[in-house]
Amino acid sequence: ILNVEQSPQSLHVQEGDSTNFTCSFPSSNFYALHWYRWETAKSPEALFVMTLNGDEKKKGRISATLNTKEGYSYLYIKGSQPEDSATYLCAVPPHDKLIFGTGTRLQVFP
Amino acid sequence: DTGVSQDPRHKITKRGQNVTFRCDPISEHNRLYWYRQTLGQGPEFLTYFQNEAQLEKSRLLSDRFSAERPKGSFSTLEIQHTEQGDSAMYLCASSLITSGNEQFFGPGTRLTVL
Numbered sequence: 001i002l003n004v005e006q007s008p009q010s011l012h013v014q015e016g017d018s019t020n021f022t023c024s025f026p027s028s029n030f031y032a033l034h035w036y037r038w039e040t041a042k043s044p045e046a047l048f049v050m051t052l053n054g055d056e057k058k059k060g061r062i063s064a065t066l067n068t069k070e071g072y073s074y075l076y077i078k079g080s081q082p083e084d085s086a087t088y089l090c091a092v093p094p095h096d097k098l099i100f101g102t103g104t105r106l107q108v109f110p
Numbered sequence: 111d112t113g114v115s116q117d118p119r120h121k122i123t124k125r126g127q128n129v130t131f132r133c134d135p136i137s138e139h140n141r142l143y144w145y146r147q148t149l150g151q152g153p154e155f156l157t158y159f160q161n162e163a164q165l166e167k168s169r170l171l172s173d174r175f176s177a178e179r180p181k182g183s184f185s186t187l188e189i190q191h192t193e194q195g196d197s198a199m200y201l202c203a204s205s206l207i208t209s210g211n212e213q214f215f216g217p218g219t220r221l222t223v224l
Contacts, residue, residue, distance in 0.1 A: 004152075032210065043113065044153075044201070044215040051210075089152055093211040097143065097166065098203075100152030 002026060002094055006101035013080050013108055020076045021104040023090030027071035032093055035064055035075055038103070039086040047075075047088075080108040112136060114216035116202050122222045123192055130188045131219045135204030142185050143213060144177055145201040146170065153201055159185060160207070192223045 005024045013019050025033065032051045038044040048057045053068040061078045077084055087105045091098040115134045123129050135142045140161050145153035156175070157167045161182040171177075174192075179185040189196055199220050203213040 043217045046212060049212055096211060097155040097158060098213060102152045
C-alpha cells in the first residue's frame with residue numbers, strides 16, 4: 001500500500017512568519033508529486049505538479065522543492081498572511097488516481 | 111464558472127436512506143474521479159471514469175455505493191442504505207488524459223448521516 005505522510009499535522013503561526021512543511025512518499029517508481037491548497041468551504045486548488053528530482057517551483061510567496069531519491073518534498077510559505085490559512089495536501093499518482101497525505105492544517109493569526 | 115461543480119453542497123440524511131450526489135466536470139475533461147475525505151484524513155480514492163467507462167473502483171466502494179457517468183459528461187454517486195460511517199466530504203475531480211493526471215476538484219458534498 002502506497003503511504004504518503006505529511007508533517008506537521010497542524011501549524012499555528014503569526015502573520016509575517018515564514019513556515020514550511022514536509023511531504024514524504026515512497027521513492028521507488030516515482031512519477032510526480034502534487035501539492036494542493038484547500039481552504040474551508042472551497043475546492044482544493046492545485047499549487048504545483050513536480051516531476052524532476054531537484055525541482056523547485058514558486059508561486060508568489062509559496063515555493064516547493066522535490067527530492068525523489070530520498071522521497072520528500074518541502075513546501076515553504078514566506079511571510080505568511082491570514083489568507084494562507086488552509087489545509088495543504090500533497091499527493092502522488094500511482095497509475096491514474098491520486099494518493100493523498102493527511103494534510104498540514106495551517107492557521108495564520110493576524 | 112467553468113470549474114468542477116457539485117450538487118448538493120450539504121446533505122443531511124437519516125440512517126438507512128438513499129442519497130445521490132451529482133458532479134459536473136470541466137466540459138472538455140474526459141476523466142472524472144470520486145474521492146471521500148473523513149475528519150483527520152486526506153481524500154481517499156473511490157472510483158474513476160474515462161468518458162463513460164468506469165475503469166477502477168476502490169475496495170472502499172462497498173456494494174451500497176454505485177457511480178455512473180452515462181454520457182461521459184456529468185456523474186452521479188449513489189449511496190444506498192446509508193450508515194453513520196458514510197458521513198464524510200465527497201469530492202469530485204476531473205482531468206484530461208493528456209494532462210499528466212493534473213486533477214481539478216469541485217467544492218465537495220458534505221454528507222451527514224444521523
